[in-house]
Amino acid sequence: MLRVSEVLRPLILPVYLPTLVQSMGMTAMLPIIPLIALELGFSVSQAAAVTLIGGVLGVLGPIPVGRLMGRVGSRRAIIATGLIQIVTAVGAFALVRDALAGPSGATHQVAFLGVLTVLGLTDQFWIIGRQSYLGAHLPPQHRARGMSIFGGMFRIGQILGPAVGGAAIAVGGLPWIYVVHGVGMTLATVLVAWGMLPGDEAQQRADVGGADAQPVDVLLIVKAGLATVPLTIGRLARPLIIPLLGASMGVDAATISFVFAVGAAIEIAMFLPAGALMDQFGRAAVLVPCLAVMGLAYVFTAVLVWMIPAEQHATAILTASTIAIALGNGFGAGIVMTLGIDISPEQGRTRHLAAWNAMQGFGRLLAPAVVSGVTAIATLAAASAVTGSLAVIASIWAFMFIPGVTPRPPRGPFSDRGY
Incomplete structure (x- = not known):
């Protein structure tokens, strides 16, 4: 049996390093998009709406992207996109520079929407392609550690990217x-072209599948998604709820940013232990506490806001809430991508992963809808309580369902369950 280092080392060049640098560039750009939209003449509400393009493409894009990748292969598709x-x-650099140099008009706005559409759609090829490549090269006993490192590269990039972007x-x-x-x-493209080996038989089986490819099990994807979509909602609700809650309690922007950095x-410190725990004790042993702790943390936040005078303890409330949510979320580094591979067959894996990612796209769209919908009729604290309740309910479902559709771990309470 190969040691984990022997499995992971060949993935550094084709997957992990490209993911880090690509994530830095992408996350440097994302928070600036609404600001650019305002400079191009969009209203505040329109500037907020353009950010939904990525969310819509996250739902509609994966399935056709997966079909195309199944024909051309992951490596070719990633390099081309x-x-x-x-x-x-x-083109976007030239567009924005031209718009800022003189009066911007409808032509600039339409071109900007086109830029966002192209970037959002091509990004789907990178997400699905790398996940499929990892699925073909990670054996089940080391899969979670490999996927957790993959997720960790995203998280490190999310820290470094905005700093580099701010400097630029x-x-x-x-x-x-x-x-x-x-x-x-x-x-990232150079590293993929250099590191991903063309004609890789394992990857070709995962991409194409041939006559042995199984049809996509939509029901299985939906059932597993009932455990992971609330996790996605909880993850994306945090940058909405926590800053707005902090601002409503009088916490300044610098303090809010520092609290986020702590979280x-x-x-980041938890993504390696999370993968090791998943491989040793099973996916449910990580997903269940991830959802439960995150969910209870959101509920805990609401209770603190309702019961403690915010004007006296606002920073303490914000810090405690952020740390508690981060602890829960840290358990789940790589869990969504790992589950996607677990429930996908080897033959034709890319098409199954495309359907899985489309399912997760609903979570990315639902997160702002849940927060805005609840706050429209109640308070931010109530939105936090609702978000947390969804995660807690999902943790119960994950405990009952996930062990039966994931590889049996070598030890722990879930070692006698599963297939």
Whole structure:
């Protein structure tokens, strides 16, 4: 049996390093998109709405993307769409610079929407392609550790990206955020072209499947998704609920940012232990506490806001809530991607992963809908309580369902369950 280091080392160049630099470029760009939209003449509500393009493509895009990748292969699709992103970043730089140099009009706005559409759609190829590649090269006994490192690269990139992006904007202005993205995609594409071996038989089986490919089990994906969609909602609700809650309690922006940094550090520290726990004790042994702790943390946040005078303890409430949520979320590093591979057959895996990612896309769309919907009729604290309750309910479902559809772990309470 191969040791975990022997399995993971060959994945550094084709997957882990490209993921890190691509994530840095992407997350440097994302928070600046609404600001660019405002500069191009969009209203505040329109600037917020354009960010939904990525969410809609996350639901509608994976299935056709998966079908196309099944025909051309992951490596070719990733390299081709990487080149498209690089060209698009260059065009976006020229577009924004031209708009800021003079009066911007409808032409700039339409072109900007086109840029967001191209970037959002091509990003789906990278998400599904790398996940499929990892699924073909990670044996079940080391799969969770491999996927957790994959997720960890995203999280590190999410920390470094905004810092690099902020420095670029400080030096050159808003258009330079697309330079950061373009450089990140260039490095990532070169690494994939160099590191991913063409003609890899294992990957071809995962992409194409041939006559032995099984039809996509939609019911299984939906059932497993009932455990992971609330997790996605909880993850995406945090950057909505916590900052708005902090602002409503009088906490300044610098303090809110520092609190978020503390939470991010906790999550980064946990992604390696989370993968080891999944491989040794099973997926449910990580997903259940992840959902339960995160859910209870959101409910805990609501209770603190309702019971403690915010004007006296606002920073303490915000810090305690963020740390508790981060502890829960840190357990789940890589769990969604790991489950996607677990429930996908080897033959034709890419099509199954596409359907799985489309399911997760609903969570990304539902998160702002849950927060905005509840706050429209109640309070932010109530939105926190609802978000937490969904996660707690999902933890019960995960305990009952997930062990039966994931590999049996070597030890722990779930070792006698599963197939």
